[in-house]
Amino acid sequence: MSGSAAPTSRDVARAAGVSQTTVSYALTGQGNISTATRARVLEVAEAIGYRPNLAARSMRTRRSGRVAVIMGSAVDTHMRLLAGAIDVAREAGFVAETLHADGSPQDRVERIRELASGGQYEGILTVAPLPDDASAADSPCVVVSAATFDDELRSVGALADATQVATLIEALAQAGHRRFLHVAGAEQYASARARRSVYLETIERLGLESLGVVGGSWSPEAGRTAILDLPDDARPVAVIAANDHVAIGAMRGAGERGWAVPGDLVVTGWDNNVFGAYTSPSLTSVDVDFREAGRRAMRALLTAMGRPQSPQETGSLHRIVWRESTGRVSPHG
Helix, strand or coil: CCCCCCCCHHHHHHHHCCCHHHHHHHHHCCCCCCHHHHHHHHHHHHHHCCCCCHHHHHHHHCCCCEEEEEECCCCHHHHHHHHHHHHHHHHCCCEEEEEECCCCHHHHHHHHHHHHHHCCCCEEEECCCCCHHHCCCCCCCEEEECCCECCCCCECHHHHCCHHHHHHHHHHHHCCCCEEEEEECCCCCHHHHHHHHHHHHHHHHHCCEEEEEEECCCCHHHHHHHHHCCCHHHCCEEEEECCHHHHHHHHHHHHHHCCCCCCCEEEECCCCCHHHHCCCCCCEEEEECHHHHHHHHHHHHHHHCCCCCCCCCCCCCEEEECCHHHCCCCCCC
């Protein structure tokens, strides 16, 4: 390369030690090249700042090399999901562009159809669900719904899976805990309803004592109030909080009563927020891999576009991070 001229595919080929044809295959996902070669070409392209001429490619091949990811309101969980989707798109040689489609489900449908008819994108991935008739079947774009959020962009499906509540309770019961309390999230959320349901089922199945299901919001105050309202003889009790903010409130309430955590109470949260590792005691929580959810959604889109992906992890998006707030626990399974 010379001067300040933008790098070309020839520069990528030279730096990677491959032919320009191989570079083209790596960037478009076509041809028969190894995964290692594609990865090396993409790495070199990224390192030298090469950007393919998408307009020229589109005119030659009727392919733009671009996919769109339709987002709703920009919250942290959605941004992590987006990052995972972009990772997979880039690995497959696509540029992923983020677009927003706020408003009602029908508003999103109209936005999707507008984008699909424009021919700028080979595939469109939506974070929020769409009605069954929303996919633009008569266009070259493929519309795939990630089905991870509802119309109000609240977690549903795999992201709302509450199986780990049972795992938490089973491990705590194995450690000797017999009395439990669930401080629930807002009832309109599928995730809160699922955690409540699994809590009640597991308590009954294991023959444990429940001091009830209280709360009903995601706030620290809900957790604090739940503990302050407990009778004096409630200890020892294991508190299954709907999320980390509720759990922090529960620990605050315990402190106000002079109760020790762990000891008089053990507390679990959900979401594995960064602050949980730095509280005193540090908070046991359930980590939700939103980034992997995004990866899976983008792989589904690419497969629907005729770019089948190699077998990938399909297990749970949740894992428990055991910390000090639950004391000495030896998880089984």
